[in-house]
Amino acid sequence: MEKKNIDWSNLGFAYMQTDKRYVSNYKDGAWDEGTLTSDANIVLNECACVLQYAQTCFEGLKAYTTEDGHIVTFRPDLNAQRMASSAKRLEMPVFPEDRFVEAVHKVVEANAAYVPPYGSGATLYIRPYMFGSNSVIGVKPAEEYQFRVFTTPVGPYFKGGAKPITIRVCDYDRAAPHGTGHVKAGLNYAMSLYAIVDAHEKGFDENMYLDSATRTKVEETGGANFLFVTKDNTVVTPKSPTILPSITRRSLLYVAEHYLGLKTEEREVYMDEVKDFAECGLCGTAAVISPVGKIVDHDREICFPSGMEKMGPVIQKLYDTLTGIQMGHIEAPEGWIHKIC
Numbered sequence: 001m002e003k004k005n006i007d008w009s010n011l012g013f014a015y016m017q018t019d020k021r022y023v024s025n026y027k028d029g030a031w032d033e034g035t036l037t038s039d040a041n042i043v044l045n046e047c048a049c050v051l052q053y054a055q056t057c058f059e060g061l062k063a064y065t066t067e068d069g070h071i072v073t074f075r076p077d078l079n080a081q082r083m084a085s086s087a088k089r090l091e092m093p094v095f096p097e098d099r100f101v102e103a104v105h106k107v108v109e110a111n112a113a114y115v116p117p118y119g120s121g122a123t124l125y126i127r128p129y130m131f132g133s134n135s136v137i138g139v140k141p142a143e144e145y146q147f148r149v150f151t152t153p154v155g156p157y158f159k160g161g162a163k164p165i166t167i168r169v170c171d172y173d174r175a176a177p178h179g180t181g182h183v184k185a186g187l188n189y190a191m192s193l194y195a196i197v198d199a200h201e202k203g204f205d206e207n208m209y210l211d212s213a214t215r216t217k218v219e220e221t222g223g224a225n226f227l228f229v230t231k232d233n234t235v236v237t238p239k240s241p242t243i244l245p246s247i248t249r250r251s252l253l254y255v256a257e258h259y260l261g262l263k264t265e266e267r268e269v270y271m272d273e274v275k276d277f278a279e280c281g282l283c284g285t286a287a288v289i290s291p292v293g294k295i296v297d298h299d300r301e302i303c304f305p306s307g308m309e310k311m312g313p314v315i316q317k318l319y320d321t322l323t324g325i326q327m328g329h330i331e332a333p334e335g336w337i338h339k340i341c
């Protein structure tokens with residue numbers, strides 16, 4: 001297979017159309033057999049449920065080339081599981097989990113020429129999603145749905161090393177108690193746009209959202225979970241029913257415990273104790289871990305001892321170990337690496 005002529009190391013995080021995508025339609029209570037198509041466009045009725053009432057959810061994962069030249073994905077079964085839970089919360093039919101994994105496999109295989117080579121730092125981003133497609137004007141779930149998977153090559157998240165970012169405590173809320181914060185629904189992102197544009201205008205990289213009921217506990221940012229390290233090297237992540245269960249965060253906790261022998265805690269984290277942590281990072285598929293150097297809470301600044309120049313030592317070890325597992329230099333736990341070809 002010959003790779004496309006792409007300047008891999010200068011790719012950003014933007015959509016680039018690739019050759020094939022997967023489509024399956026749900027109608028009369030059943031999903032069809034699904035197919036790969038070259039057509040990147042979707043034609044919808046003006047009154048489609050997704051356009052009127054935002055009945056849509058998505059997933060995000062990556063394919064990459066390992067050191068020994070295989071194309072692999074990382075724990076796609078967990079994305080399938082999470083999409084099933086998102087679909088249920090949004091009254092959408094579940095796309096069967098085994099078929100989800102198979103669809104991801106097929107699309108990556110069909111676009112293998114777009115999977116960046118080992119060592120470029122770039123990856124093939126995979127976006128599965130589904131939406132209510134028939135016309136709905138009275139508020140109710142759609143009867144017809146489309147499940148799709150497309151891919152797009154994306155550049156290394158950190159160009160020239162991972163520089164710690166500055167975030168602010170946000171006055172807007174991300175998720176209500178008993179709301180949809182724990183599922184990957186498009187609506188959670190629509191309503192975060194105002195807050196993120198505002199944060200960027202004020203010079204912050206991200207928003208830190210607190211629990212909306214008491215505004216005393218750390219939740220997450222718009223698209224990544226928090227990970228903290230205490231001064232005695234315990235890895236702590238916030239626990240809350242309104243946080244999106246990040247696959248990266250869950251994998252990092254496993255790595256901390258089983259590969260690095262660190263203590264881990266998943267518990268409520270109060271804003272008041274954040275100043276006592278030694279390191280802070282944001283975890284998600286895009287960056288694996290993005291180090292946080294400073295948190296601005298209105299008139300108060302929290303500067304982590306790890307500073308603004310580089311990742312803290314524990315976060316660096318977590319990052320190196322998980323990316324090592326993904327790239328095939330470190331042996332992966334059973335079932336984590338799904339080989340495409």
Ligand SMILES: *Cc1c(COP(=O)(O)O)cnc(C)c1O
Pocket residue numbers: 060184220221222223224225244245246247248249283284285286
């Ligand atoms: C997708 C997402 C994450 C990260 O999840 P990963 O599975 O690690 O990519 C974190 N928070 C939110 C709100 C998300 O939508």
